[in-house]
Structures are given as C-alpha cells and as structure tokens.
Amino acid sequence: MTTTGGRVPVGERLPTLEDVARIAGVSRATASRVINGIRNVDPQLHELVWEAVGRTGYVPNRLARSLVTRRTGTIALVVSDSESHDDDPFMGRFFADPYFGRVVGGLMSVLRAAGIQLALQIVGTEEQRTRLVGDLRHGQADGVIVLSLPGHDPLPRMLTDAGVPAVMIGRPADPVPINYVDLANDTGAGLAADHLVARGCRLVGMIAGPADVPASSDRIAGFRRSMARHGHAWVPQSSGNFTQESGETAMRALLADHPEVDGVFVANDLMALGALAALRDARREVPGDVAVVGFDDSSAATAAEPALTTVRHPLEDMAAEAARLLMTRIDDPGMRVSSVIYEPSLVLRRSA
Amino acid sequence: MTTTGGRVPVGERLPTLEDVARIAGVSRATASRVINGIRNVDPQLHELVWEAVGRTGYVPNRLARSLVTRRTGTIALVVSDSESHDDDPFMGRFFADPYFGRVVGGLMSVLRAAGIQLALQIVGTEEQRTRLVGDLRHGQADGVIVLSLPGHDPLPRMLTDAGVPAVMIGRPADPVPINYVDLANDTGAGLAADHLVARGCRLVGMIAGPADVPASSDRIAGFRRSMARHGHAWVPQSSGNFTQESGETAMRALLADHPEVDGVFVANDLMALGALAALRDARREVPGDVAVVGFDDSSAATAAEPALTTVRHPLEDMAAEAARLLMTRIDDPGMRVSSVIYEPSLVLRRSA
DNA sequence: TTCTCATGGGAGAGCGCTTTCCGGCTGTGC
DNA sequence: GCACAGCCGGAAAGCGCTCTCCCATGAGAA
DSSP states (O other), rough: OOHHHHHOTTTTTTOOOHHHHHHHHHHHHHHHHHTOOSSSSOOOHHHHHHHHHOOOTTOOOHHHHHHHHHOOSSEEEEEEEEESSSTOOOHHHHHHSHHHHHHHHHHHHHHHTTTEEEEEEESHHHHHHHHHHHHHHSSSSSSEEEEEOSSSSSHHHHHHTTTTEEEEOOOOOOOOEEEEEEEEEHHHHHHHHHHHHHTTTSEEEEEEOOOOOOHHHHHHHHHHHHHHHTOOOOEEEEOOOSSSSHHHHHHHHHHHTTOOOOOOOOSHHHHHHHHHHHHHHTTOTTTTTTTEEEEEOOHHHSSSSSSSSSEOOOHHHHHHHHHHHHHHHHOTTTOOEEEEOOOEEEEEEEEE | OOTTTOOOTTTSSSOOOHHHHHHHOOOOHHHHHHTOSOOOOOOOHHHHHHHHHHHHOOOOOHHHHHHHOOOOSSEEEEEEESSTTTTOOOHHHHHHHHHHHHHHHHHHHHHHHOOOOOEEEESSHHHHHHHHHHHHHSSSSSEEEEEEOOOOOOOHHHHEEEHHHEEEEEEOOSSSOOOEEEEHHHHHHHHHHHHHHTTSSSSSSEEETTSSSSHHHHHHHHHHHHHTTOOOOOEEEEOSSSHHHHHHHHHHHHHHHOTTTEEEESHHHHHHHHHHHHHHHHOOOOTTTTTEEEEEHHHHHHHHHSOOEEOOOOOHHHHHHHHHHHHHHHEEEETTOOOOEOOOOEEHHHHO
C-alpha cells in the first residue's frame, strides 16, 4: 500500500513550523508571519513559504498557538446542573428535550460561520464548577454560553467574578451582572391568558413548570397577572416538571379537582402533549370542551393532535443572538453588561 | 471591594506551577509530580505542595499540559455534512431532531463520568474536512465520534488513513475499516413486516427515508426481504426525508396511488407522525383501517395519537457504547477494528 | 555625501507544563 | 567498612508556536 500525494505517513512526526521554515529557507518568524498574514513580507518569500506548506502538508498546531495567543477558537456550552447527581436521569431527559437541540442549532448557525467550535460541558458538583472556572480563566475556551437550569446556581456569579466572558440563555435566577438573552416569558403567558379569556373560557386552569426555574416562574406570574386583569382573580394550578408524563399527571389532577375547567394554559408544549392525552382519556374534546394553549412552539406543537395553539419561543434566534453577543464581548472586554429580551407571539392552531 | 478567601483577583496573572513550586520551596518538577500523583514523593513535600496549591488557588493550565502530554481530555463529535451548504436549513432540522439529542445524551453519560468534554464540529466543505483531520492528528482531540449522514462521505476514510481514533455511530456508507456501532436496521424492519402481516394486513405500504443513508437503505431492504418471505413480493413505496412534513406528503401520495392499503411501515417516528396526520385527513382510522408501525421509539412515538407501535432503536445505549469503544481505542492504539451491532425489538402500542 | 527614517527579516525569549536524565543520599549484603 | 542498588529531587530540555526586539538595508532629505 502506497501513500498518495503529499500526505504524511501515519506515525511519522508531523511537520512543524520549523520544518516549513527550513524548507522555505527562511526563519520560523517569517514563516509564521506569512501563514498568519501578518505584516508585509517579500512576495517571493511569501510564495516560498506557501510552497513549503503545500509540500509538507503543514497544519498549524492549534494547541501550541493557543498557548501563546490566549485564543482557542472554542466556546463552551455549559449546562450547570446544581441539583441532580451523576446518575440522575435528569440529564438524559434534558438532552432529549427539543430545547437542547434548538439551542445548539441556533448557536452553531453563528459559530460555524465564524469557525468556532462548541465544547459541551456539564457541571454538577461544586468542585466541577471551580475546576471549570479555573480552566476558563486559563483560556480553555474564549467564552461561555450558560444554560439556565433549576435552582439558584452559583455559576453565573463565579463566572462574572472571574471575568470570564459569558452569556446566559434565560435570565439568571438571582440578580447577577451577567449578559443574557431571554424571552419575555410573562408577556407570552399573558398572551395565552388573553386568548383563552377572549375565547370565552369561564374557568381557566394552569399547568405550571418547576417554580425554581426563572422561565417557569415568569410564566406563572405573567399568566396570573393577566388573568387577574381579566377578572379571574383565582386560577387553579397544578405543576409538572416539563416532561410529557408530568403534564399528563398534572392534567389529571387538575381535572379531578376542577372538573368544570374549560381552558388550560400549559407552561410548555411537552407537558401540553401529556395534557392532551389526559383530556382524551377523560373524554373531553379539545378545543370543544377544554381549550389548551401551550408554550414554546416546539416540534411537539405540530405533532400534537389537535395541533397546539402555543406561544412562540424563538429559541434558535435567541441562541444565535447569544452567540453573537458573546463574540462581541470576547473582542471587547470593556463591553458593558447587556441583555436582549425577545417578544413572544401567539401561534394559533387548533387546540384553542 | 475586597476579594474573598484565596480567590485570585481578576486581571492578575494566574498562578503557575512555578509559583506553587516557589511557595512550597520545591522544584517545578516535584510540584508537578505531586499534583499528578506520579512517583513517590516525600510526604512532607507532598503536603507543602498541596498547601501551596490551596493558598494560590492554582489550577493547571490544560492547554500547556496537553501540548506536552498529547492528551486533551476532549473528544470531538463530528457531524459531517458533505452535501448541504452553510446556509442550508438542513442543519437546523438535524439538531432539532430527537436523534441528535439522544446521541449527545448517550455520549455524555459515559464521558461525563470520565471527565472528558465533547467538542462539537460540523464539517461541510472539503477544506474543512482536511483541516479537521489535520487538527486531530495534532491531538486537538483524543478521538472522534462520527455521525453518519447522507451521501458517500470521504471523512471516515480520511480518519482511518490519518490514524485518528474514531468510532462511527451508524455504519459507513462505503466499506471502510473503521469502528462503528450500529443497529440491525434490516432485522428491525423485518420485525415491523412480521407484525403487520401477522395482524392480517393485505396490502402493506412503506414510507422510506433517503436512499443514500445506510440506516435508511438497510430498513428498506430488510422490510422488503421480510415481506417477500411472507409472500408479498411487491410493496408499494413512497419516500420522505425523515421529517414530519415529508412523512405527511409521502402518506398522501401512498394513499392516492393505493387507496386500499391497510398497513404501512414508516422508516422513522417523525415521518410516522406526519403519516398519522395524513391518515386522519383522509378519514382512515388507525389502526382500524390502516395499521402504522414506526421506527426509533423516540419521544415522538408516545406523543403520537394513537401512540405508535414502533421499532426500538436504543440510540442512547449505542452512543454510550461508542464512547466506551472510543476510549478503549484511545488507550490501546493497537486495538483491532471492531463494531457492535444492536438488536432492535418491537414496541407494541396502539397504532398497530 | 551623510544622516534620517521606513521597512523587512532573524534571533530568541517566552507561553506553562511534563519528563528525562543525573546526582546525591540512604539502606542492604558481604 | 565498602560496593551496589534503589529512591528521590532538581536542572533543564523540550512541546510548537507567536511576537518583541534589534539589526541590516535602501530610499529620500539635507
């Protein structure tokens, strides 16, 4: 078996800048200048260097370069999971949820074009968090996108204290001077309330998410506020954990306690799917007997039968914006803390 | 504002091994040995070093370490996208698909415990591929997990030629001596055929995926073979691209051409969701008029109404296995090429 | 002609770490 | 009492790259 072209045989030492320089008959410094397009270099040497690069199949060693430039071309996506343990199935659920995929897709749409790679990090324990922040300060990654998760996570604060460029998707639970991109969750929930009331619903219930997730509590507050404004001071509520099954259970509970509900706002589409199943079991027509409004406009909304009327959450756009914000922050360390809030809209389908 | 505890102020130079050594009153070499737990070091010095580490808040610089050890503690997840362009929406679809999330979840379940991070890479152009392989040879990552995508991708071959530890999830389209983990897709499709026939279906159709994806073509072949064995030499077929809408379109086409179908095998759950919608539109009862079997047992299967009878694809387990295989390969470069094939099973729900 | 100044290239000092090599010390067996 | 292992710690050589100095050269000004 022969080796084709200029390909370097396996196991052989890889060509270094030194080799390129030697072959081109210039110094390492000049070779480096040519390859990085820095300063004017004599066109003739320029050519010689590129020729040597071609002949050797030279590829710069990113690690070595990063060590001196303090730039890695990597952004970390950190999922901070302060509550669950390593063997908790929570993470499995998390990745399977459309949320994760949509975020990654949005981030990559921007990062890919910029030639930046995304490094996925999950931190659970205090030690892992400290470690992560340490690595980041060393420039393991140029910046961080933090995904908001349940609980009062110390990570955002640690990151800002350490001066690591960071952007959160979803606001932090505690007030921390960190950049973030979020949705006006309260307004979105308000839209759902308006719609259900306008439809003529008399008793509207709510299936909420975990109270310690900011996105969730904002939806709860926004919904209640809007309902109150419409004269519904009291809203029966049941809670789930954003999964389909929990939505089904919550709907059953709601139905048991308040058989007369004729409208329900579910804090995310996945739970709405479960709610739909529970309503089917209870022989309630949707939207005839009970109108259902979801939240997120994820793929689950169109998968549902009937298709879900839901609040649109432009997660891909938000993630893309977060990536852009982070890149700006990385290039300009002096940038002042800023946040971008997206406005939700109601997507009308058949369920309400 | 004061700085708490041993925390190092922002902007200050980070403590290096040199600093730790100086404070502990030992040489850099000894400090390194203590921190990495290499060789026996006098217990007293040992303690001195750790104390210095605590006082300075020292965290080893991973980059510098990797440069010399040639180990990064990173595994790359590469999505090779040889056909689409940068602005193609294909990638958005890809990340939103449960497939991606399930794979990441499975990988992380293993990698997280091993303290390895996952770096996401998307390569589209030839240049990006060359670049990627170059970076990998330099040890940018210790190994690669490759996701199989449409088309005859040159990447697997490039990787093996370069001697980069790699494991594919899903077999390569062309025969390449690369490690992979796959599902016996043909057997799975056969299970679906057996079930539909056993149910008494007279005319069974099929909604296939793209023909150039190995997983898809294996399902097609397996289904046809099994149907033939049951005496159904001919199977009407319509194709989609694994999305819900394409499934709906394909089902409509199938119904138009063969109104008498009373059973259909759909090559993945997402398309099955679409097929269900088309059947509903056409006023066919499922499973009464038409029985439907999906593939994957993804979250879409339970979201469907009626819930889908489907072929279980243990993607999380497979991804976890791929991660383990890769780690083994990394530690033992001499390991011979091996592949693991998972056996599918049929999950009975209501649609068939 | 001489001095100034701009320009391009080379030498070499690091970036922060691991690891080999070697010297000095202690303990054992004869 | 001596030779020989066996250990342990330090000095220093890198890993592959960038980038600051500094020098040489040549053009333009006085």
